[in-house]
Amino acid sequence: MLVLFLFLIGIFIGSFLNVLIDRLPKDKSILGRSYCDFCKKTLKTKDLIPLLSFILLSGKCRYCHKKLSYQYPTVELLTGLLFVITYQFATLNFQFSIFNYQLIYYLFVVSGLIVLFVADLKYYIIPDKITTVLGILASIFLLFNPELIIPHLVSGSLAFLFFLAVYILTKGRGWGFGDVKFAFVMGLILGPIGVVLALYVAFLTGATVGIILILWRKKGLKSIIPFAPFLAFGTYISLLFSEIIIPHLPFYLW
Numbered sequence: 514m515l516v517l518f519l520f521l522i523g524i525f526i527g528s529f530l531n532v533l534i535d536r537l538p539k540d541k542s543i544l545g546r547s548y549c550d551f552c553k554k555t556l557k558t559k560d561l562i563p564l565l566s567f568i569l570l571s572g573k574c575r576y577c578h579k580k581l582s583y584q585y586p587t588v589e590l591l592t593g594l595l596f597v598i599t600y601q602f603a604t605l606n607f608q609f610s611i612f613n614y615q616l617i618y619y620l621f622v623v624s625g626l627i628v629l630f631v632a633d634l635k636y637y638i639i640p641d642k643i644t645t646v647l648g649i650l651a652s653i654f655l656l657f658n659p660e661l662i663i664p665h666l667v668s669g670s671l672a673f674l675f676f677l678a679v680y681i682l683t684k685g686r687g688w689g690f691g692d693v694k695f696a697f698v699m700g701l702i703l704g705p706i707g708v709v710l711a712l713y714v715a716f717l718t719g720a721t722v723g724i725i726l727i728l729w730r731k732k733g734l735k736s737i738i739p740f741a742p743f744l745a746f747g748t749y750i751s752l753l754f755s756e757i758i759i760p761h762l763p764f765y766l767w
């Protein structure tokens with residue numbers, strides 16, 4: 514029952530995340546009714562039920578019958594699934610209860626990571642508002658856990674300086690300034706060990722995907738591959754699984 518409840522909450526939040534993904538990079542207001550991307554008709558409430566409306570309309574706009582993007586059901590489903598997975602692993606690792614503030618914090622972080630992932634993939638933009646909100650949430654969480662403030666602040670600063678150095682040396686070709694700012698927030702959320710693991714996962718998956726795309730000749734060596742999706746993926750893996758993964762890594766020395 515609880516899992517189903519979290520899944521349903523997740524797909525509704527996922528439908529809101531779709532709004533953030535498409536409006537924040539264009540500096541549009543996130544308030545106001547949703548409309549069709551093609552004919553701009555305002556959608557009725559019955560067209561806005563997550564997943565279900567997409568299935569009932571067989572993926573087409575009710576008015577102009579143009580094909581709707583698979584982004585909408587994918588993000589909704591992904592958010593639902595990640596809410597359930599996050600709850601399952603968080604209760605396993607940290608004995609969270611459903612009303613634990615730490616679980617709610619984690620679900621907010623997951624939501625922010627999904628927006629960063631898709632917005633950067635689609636528009637090559639990391640919305641500043643999401644980075645800022647995640648930074649504020651992490652700061653509030655640290656106020657509840659004062660012993661973590663110094664190590665997490667230092668981790669964020671070091672990650673920021675590392676990303677800034679590469680950004681300056683590569684004249685912004687390695688990654689954009691949005692990634693530099695997000696690196697600080699990653700450190701703030703994850704702390705020293707967590708941020709190293711997250712970056713390790715991000716670079717490993719980023720390099721793997723990059724090589725595959727080049728071999729497939731989908732991308733040239735000089736074309737842009739957005740990096741925030743890998744940072745978001747690394748952050749999620751580290752947030753939930755660092756306590757399981759770290760003891761198995763070959764460089765584990767502490």
Ligand SMILES: [Zn+2]
Nearest residue numbers: 549552574577
């Ligand atoms: Zn339409």
